[in-house]
Amino acid sequence: MKPGRLYRVACLTFGAALIASGAAMAKDEPKRGGILKFVVPAEPPSFDGHRETTFALIHPIAPFYSVLIRVDPDNPASLTDFVCDLCTEMPKPTDGGKTYTFKIRTGVKFHDGSPLTAKDVEATFKHIVFPKEGVLSARKQQFSMIESVSSPDDETVVFKLKHPSGAFIPVLANPYNFIYSKAKLEKDPRWYEQNIMGSGPFVFDKREAGARITGKANKNYYHKGKPYLDGFEAIFAKKQSLRVQAIRGDQAAIEFRGFPPKSRDDLVRALGKDITVQESDWNCGLVLTPNHSRKPFDDVRVRRALTLALDRWGGSKDLSKIAIVKTAGGLVFPGHPLGLSQDELHKVAGYWPDVEKSRAEARRLLKEAGHPNLSFTFLNRATDQPYTIVGTWMIDQWKKVGITAKMHSEATAGWFANLRAGDFDVGVTANCQSIVNPLLDVAYYLPSGRSGQQMGVFKDPELEKIYDKMVSLADESEQKKLMGQFERRVMDEQAHNFQVFWWYRIIPYRSYLKGWKISPSHYLNQDLSGLWIDRDS
Amino acid sequence: MFQYVVKRLLLMIPTLFGAAVLVFLLMRAIPGDICYMRMAGGGGTVDLDVVRQCRIDLGLEQPLWAQFWDFISGFVIGDFGKSMWTGQPIFDEVALRFQLSLQIAIMATIVSVMIAIPLGTISAVKQDTWVDYAVRTFSIAGIAIPSFWLGILIILGILIASQAWFGQPWMPPITYRPLWVDPWYNLSMLIWPALATGYRYSAVATRMTRSAVLEVLREDYVRTARAKGVFETLVIRRHALRNALLPVITVIGIEFAFLIGGLVVTEQVFNLNGVGKLFVESVENHDYNMTQSLVMLVVAIFALTNFLVDIFYAWLDPRIRYVH
Numbered sequence: 001m002k003p004g005r006l007y008r009v010a011c012l013t014f015g016a017a018l019i020a021s022g023a024a025m026a027k028d029e030p031k032r033g034g035i036l037k038f039v040v041p042a043e044p045p046s047f048d049g050h051r052e053t054t055f056a057l058i059h060p061i062a063p064f065y066s067v068l069i070r071v072d073p074d075n076p077a078s079l080t081d082f083v084c085d086l087c088t089e090m091p092k093p094t095d096g097g098k099t100y101t102f103k104i105r106t107g108v109k110f111h112d113g114s115p116l117t118a119k120d121v122e123a124t125f126k127h128i129v130f131p132k133e134g135v136l137s138a139r140k141q142q143f144s145m146i147e148s149v150s151s152p153d154d155e156t157v158v159f160k161l162k163h164p165s166g167a168f169i170p171v172l173a174n175p176y177n178f179i180y181s182k183a184k185l186e187k188d189p190r191w192y193e194q195n196i197m198g199s200g201p202f203v204f205d206k207r208e209a210g211a212r213i214t215g216k217a218n219k220n221y222y223h224k225g226k227p228y229l230d231g232f233e234a235i236f237a238k239k240q241s242l243r244v245q246a247i248r249g250d251q252a253a254i255e256f257r258g259f260p261p262k263s264r265d266d267l268v269r270a271l272g273k274d275i276t277v278q279e280s281d282w283n284c285g286l287v288l289t290p291n292h293s294r295k296p297f298d299d300v301r302v303r304r305a306l307t308l309a310l311d312r313w314g315g316s317k318d319l320s321k322i323a324i325v326k327t328a329g330g331l332v333f334p335g336h337p338l339g340l341s342q343d344e345l346h347k348v349a350g351y352w353p354d355v356e357k358s359r360a361e362a363r364r365l366l367k368e369a370g371h372p373n374l375s376f377t378f379l380n381r382a383t384d385q386p387y388t389i390v391g392t393w394m395i396d397q398w399k400k401v402g403i404t405a406k407m408h409s410e411a412t413a414g415w416f417a418n419l420r421a422g423d424f425d426v427g428v429t430a431n432c433q434s435i436v437n438p439l440l441d442v443a444y445y446l447p448s449g450r451s452g453q454q455m456g457v458f459k460d461p462e463l464e465k466i467y468d469k470m471v472s473l474a475d476e477s478e479q480k481k482l483m484g485q486f487e488r489r490v491m492d493e494q495a496h497n498f499q500v501f502w503w504y505r506i507i508p509y510r511s512y513l514k515g516w517k518i519s520p521s522h523y524l525n526q527d528l529s530g531l532w533i534d535r536d537s
Numbered sequence: 538m539f540q541y542v543v544k545r546l547l548l549m550i551p552t553l554f555g556a557a558v559l560v561f562l563l564m565r566a567i568p569g570d571i572c573y574m575r576m577a578g579g580g581g582t583v584d585l586d587v588v589r590q591c592r593i594d595l596g597l598e599q600p601l602w603a604q605f606w607d608f609i610s611g612f613v614i615g616d617f618g619k620s621m622w623t624g625q626p627i628f629d630e631v632a633l634r635f636q637l638s639l640q641i642a643i644m645a646t647i648v649s650v651m652i653a654i655p656l657g658t659i660s661a662v663k664q665d666t667w668v669d670y671a672v673r674t675f676s677i678a679g680i681a682i683p684s685f686w687l688g689i690l691i692i693l694g695i696l697i698a699s700q701a702w703f704g705q706p707w708m709p710p711i712t713y714r715p716l717w718v719d720p721w722y723n724l725s726m727l728i729w730p731a732l733a734t735g736y737r738y739s740a741v742a743t744r745m746t747r748s749a750v751l752e753v754l755r756e757d758y759v760r761t762a763r764a765k766g767v768f769e770t771l772v773i774r775r776h777a778l779r780n781a782l783l784p785v786i787t788v789i790g791i792e793f794a795f796l797i798g799g800l801v802v803t804e805q806v807f808n809l810n811g812v813g814k815l816f817v818e819s820v821e822n823h824d825y826n827m828t829q830s831l832v833m834l835v836v837a838i839f840a841l842t843n844f845l846v847d848i849f850y851a852w853l854d855p856r857i858r859y860v861h
Contacts, residue, residue: 039711043818045575045622053576136591138576141584193624209623209630210818211810212712235712238814239805241689242711246808249696249708270696270706413569413823420573452585453577 028514034533036232036513039243039252043210043236046193049178050128051136055522058175058434059256060213060234062526064111065178065198066222068102068121068157069169071435073530076519077280079336079436082173086121086199087157090169097164097474102157108222110181111203118151123182125149125159127189135189142171142440145471164474170437175523201227201529211236221529228515228532240385247275247510253533254509257522258282260324260385267508276511278518281327281334282503284432286390287444289497291424292458301365302374303495306426307350308362309401314355315393316501323389326504330487331445332438333520334502337476338483339438349492362401375404379424382409387428390500419455427455428500434523438483439471445490445497456496463489463496512537538851545847549840553833557612560832561605564825571595571621571823595621608829622824630827631812631834635797637713638804638811640723641730642796646789648735649742654785656739657746658778664751672743679740685802688733692806695729711808730807734800738792745788749781756780783853787846794842797835 044057049065069090072081084090087102094101108116129146131137145165151157161168178198184191196204201223202215216231235252237243244263246252248270259267267275290297290306297303312328320326328351332339345351352358366372380391388409395405405426410418418424431444431453446467448454466489470482490496507518515531572591576584592598596607611618617627660672692708699707710726753759754777762772801813812831819827 043623045822046624134590134594136587136594138584138587140587208713208810209625209633210815211633233712235808236810237711237808238818239808242692242806242808245692245696245708246711249692249699249706251708251711270700411821413567413574413821416573416577417568417570420570452588 028534028537030228030515030530030532031534032228032532033230036229036254036528036531036533037235037252038232039235039237039246039255041236041238041240041243041255041257047196048190048193049176050124050131050180051138051193052176053138055257056236058523058526061196062175062178063200063202063215063227063232063528064196064204065200065527066108066116067173067175067177067179068125069173070175070527071173071519071524073525073527074517076517076525079333079520082169086116086179093164095160098161100159100161100168102159104155104157105222106155108199109220110199111197111218112181114181114183116179116181116199117154118157119154120182121157121179122149122151123185124177124180125157127180127185128177132189139171139174139176142167142174163472165439165471166474166476166479167437167439167471170435171440174435175526176434201527202232205231223529227529229528232528247508250510253513254507254516256507256526258324258503258505258507261321261506264506264508271510274511275508276513277506277508278516279507280505280518280520282324282505283333283434283436283441283521284430284503285329285331286325286386286500286503287429287431287497288394288426288500289419289429289454289456290426290495291422292456292496293422294425296369296371296374297376297425299369300493300495301369302371304349304492305362305365305369305374305401305403306398307491307495307498308352308358308365309403310350310394310397310498310500311355311358312351312501313353315397319386319390319393319501320504323386324503324506325386325390325501327502329499329502331442331490331499332483332487333436333441336436336438338480340484340487344484348488349495350498359401366402373402373404375406376425377408378405379415379418379427380407380409381415381428382411386501386503391428394500422455422457424455429453429455430503432503432521434521436520439479442483442486442490443467445486447496454497458496460489460494460496463494541851542848545844549837549844552840553836554609556832556836557609557829558605560829561608561825564823564828565601567820567823569823571825572597574823575622604825608826612830612833617830618826620819620824620827622819622822622827627827627830630815631830634810634812634815635834636715637727637809638797638800638813640716641727641734641800641809641811642793644727644731645735645738645796646793648731649739649792650789652735652739653742653746654778657743657785658750658773660743660747661750661754662773672747676740676743679736679743682737683802684733684737684800685806687736688730688803688806691729691733709807713810726807727809730800730803730809734796734803738796741792742785742788746781746785749784750777753777753781779853783850786849786853790842790846790849791839794835794839797838799835 040056040059042056044054044061045052047061049057067085068087069082070085072078072083075081086105088105089103091100091102093099104118104121110116126149128137129140129143131140145161145168146159147162148160180192201218201221203218205214205216207213213234214231217227217229237246243255244259248267264277290303292298316326316328327334330340330345346353366374381387391407395407398405419427433441444451444453446454446464447460448457450464466482466486470479473479491498512533512535514534519525572588576588619625620627620630656672660669663669696706696708709729710722714722716723759772759776762776797812799813800811801817804811804814816831819831
């Protein structure tokens with residue numbers, strides 16, 4: 001069978017499987033019992049959600065904890081729906097959008113039996129937003145809009161903001177904001193690095209270093225009737241081929257991060273109706289960064305030519321068959337109300353619908369800049385998905401306008417080191433976030449020094465001005481206008497960075513696993529409380 | 538003999554110190570930063586103050602000599618410190634993995650010896666016959682095929698065969714249970730990597746056994762034994778094989794030590810939570826403490842194995858201790 005035909009057959013099969021499972025899901029009643037086994041590609045460095053940034057912490061550890069608010073577990077694909085977990089009702093802001101008052105559930109207990117109150121929520125957010133000396137809080141900067149956190153009584157938590165912020169509610173719903181015990185934090189602010197004790201749907205059972213983490217159902221969970229599972233086993237398996245085979249051989253039911261299209265097709269072909277597939281755009285983008293401190297990339301014409309040469313619309317169709325990328329979009333997650341519309345995007349360099357016109361402009365700019373036969377070294381991460389594949393595609397695209405790029409791939413540590421040292425001509429990075437929170441997500445593209453991830457080595461006070469104004473506004477339509485300006489300035493007018501493709505999340509899993517719904521990020525909706533196993537269906 | 542043993546033991550000290558200096562410097566020469574990897578490895582935004590604080594926490598802002606002193610003084614008193622990545626004591630992290638790696642090494646050695654000694658001997662005795670050619674082909678294939686690739690083939694073969702025969706694909710377990718807790722589960726997981734690595738291991742030993750037996754079979758004392766009318770099986774077993782085993786033991790010893798820390802890829806293919814996998818992860822994560830400790834562990838195992846092989850040599854061949 002030809003590869004193209006094979007792919008179509010695979011697509012039809014998994015499409016049918018998805019539809020069938022969707023129909024089945026609608027009539028399925030949750031069943032109790034069973035242990036969910038899933039594979040995780042890496043082991044978390046510590047157990048502290050406030051300190052770490054890796055998804056490898058979320059998958060095995062999030063089920064042990066509660067959060068204040070979260071993305072709607074019944075509709076995790078939504079980019080704007082947030083619901084209470086520990087609070088009783090999503091609050092309306094007062095004081096001109098600067099005060100949020102949350103009422104906390106009563107009767108909630110930590111796994112050690114101690115009651116969870118508003119004091120614990122307050123202590124948790126103080127630990128995140130205003131960490132004590134020597135305590136690492138990885139996302140402290142994202143909470144810079146918060147002025148104070150207080151708890152006037154055991155059922156009320158009040159957040160006062162410095163200014164109204166559309167980023168506040170999404171950042172509060174960040175899945176890393178595990179609610180910790182005030183008593184534990186007071187005793188030792190770093191206690192949670194090596195210990196697990198939350199109030200979530202599962203109780204920590206054991207950890208085998210490098211092998212697995214297991215949890216048992218929390219019988220006193222405050223969302224009545226949940227969790228449905230008796231427990232879970234998170235198995236660490238680094239090699240992707242092994243993780244795929246583990247699902248095929250039923251050593252695991254699912255891997256929550258995502259597989260490439262080929263693995264999906266292999267599983268569908270091998271298991272037929274025993275496999276279900278869910279797919280979604282992924283809140284991870286491949287970002288191309290020219291090093292402005294190196295000639296000729298200090299010339300905006302050269303930088304613009306780099307993006308104009310890329311046929312993103314055509315590439316999206318081809319690459320999505322072999323790599324974990326799909327949607328060509330701007331800096332804001334596709335479909336988010338703050339992002340550029342398709343028509344607006346068509347006017348941005350590198351997104352023009354007429355690729356030949358775009359390439360002609362690229363050639364013209366290169367000639368005008370005195371570099372008609374530009375050649376450079378392209379620093380890439382030595383990881384197939386999607387870096388090497390998309391990198392190879394980009395080199396081919398650049399060739400079409402007379403640019404010769406030589407790919408230099410480095411393992412993660414070396415790649416980071418070269419980027420940080422500014423030792424590259426043009427490099428690729430990734431902007432992966434959890435909650436879709438464009439106001440904070442685009443901070444990635446702020447100039448060097450202001451953004452820890454900006455490798456382009458440039459200053460742009462105008463860009464900072466747009467950003468600062470945008471995040472301090474409460475009016476969404478004004479924010480959208482400024483976000484448009486921000487995106488155009490980054491990707492077109494100054495061509496500081498270019499979004500190449502948004503990643504695409506493909507999750508093939510055993511059909512006996514029910515209740516799981518895909519979200520735009522592998523960090524979200526991972527408390528496992530709504531999942532169940534039904535081997536009879 | 539006592540002097541010989543003491544001398545061999547003392548020689549281990551400069552070996553270990555040299556390895557310590559080398560690994561310490563090499564790790565710091567590799568580009569990359571554990572804190573940056575940890576805070577920004579996922580591609581999200583990173584606060585540079587947080588990265589700085591992390592480096593202070595891990596002692597990476599100290600001068601190099603102070604870091605080396607911490608490492609070497611800890612090693613001398615048996616305190617390996619904590620993993621920079623997980624913050625857990627290195628001893629605990631390694632102990633669990635060492636148990637699995639040791640079991641695999643023992644199982645693979647048993648597989649290897651069971652294949653290598655008989656096949657190598659038969660091949661030598663039946664030199665230049667079809668039996669000899671068959672054994673040589675088998676052993677050359679074992680050297681040529683990487684054990685991790687054989688491992689992948691084994692897993693795929695099991696998946697396909699089980700689906701064809703039983704309707705559902707089955708693969709070996711991917712999490713470890715100790716032999717004394719669940720022997721069947723343990724063996725159903727570890728027998729496959731033991732076969733994959735044992736085969737390659739046996740290939741080297743088979744060829745070594747063949748050469749050694751061939752050489753010994755031409756010795757005068759073998760001719761004398763045959764002339765006295767001793768049964769051929771006794772000549773082979775008692776006179777030829779025992780003397781031919783000296784170089785074979787060396788190979789087996791070195792391979793055994795290698796298996797404890799060297800099954801880097803095979804462990805990942807079978808998801809074995811062993812020392813080799815930990816090694817790779819610690820290098821990737823720039824976990825200096827863990828990598829240094831593992832290198833020292835492997836060097837110590839090699840040094841100890843060589844020491845034991847030397848002692849065994851001296852026991853098998855009394856001439857050796859007199860020379861020394």
